[in-house]
Amino acid sequence: MNIALPIITLVVGLIGGFFIGVFYLRKQMTRMQNDPEMLQKVAKQMGYNLNGKQMQRAQQMMKNQNFSGRGPAAGGKGSKRKS
Template identity: 65%
Template structure:
């Protein structure tokens, strides 16, 4: 019986832990991006967008108004 319960419990703990680590990493990356316009430009190009300076300022202002914490 324990040979079934322990793997299931460790799987659940691993999934929950991985989720929270992923959220923490994503928040840190987003905080870095709002201060680094080159990183934002690179991300936009990877998604297929080519943003001009005005659009870039608008995105940065929107990100600064977000509450990441």
Template identity: 65%
Template structure:
């Protein structure tokens, strides 16, 4: 019976610990990208996007606002799309 329980518990613990380590690593990388526009541009190119300097600055500002807990856009997606005629009601 223990030969079935121990591997299952070990697998579950490994998945949880791996997830926690991955979250901390990703958060650390995101904070590094806030101060390093070259790293942000490299990540965008890996995802297939080509960002200019204005887009990089906007992405950095959005990440800073998100990490500081500040709400740059309290209305959410409604305010973002208010000038786009496709999204008008």
């Protein structure tokens, strides 16, 4: 009992933390696709400087990704890619 309880608590904490992290990341991604300034900020942190056309393309790509957790994932039936 002295060993099992801390192990169970650790496992439950890790699983809970994972799901909270996924929820937070999805929330941030949906917020970012609606806020071009936030998207620009993230691009600059990654070392990219996006012009207006590139910004529109990035927003469109993010909207097509569907970060809400509902519907088909990217690359599924509805995705169209140019080669």
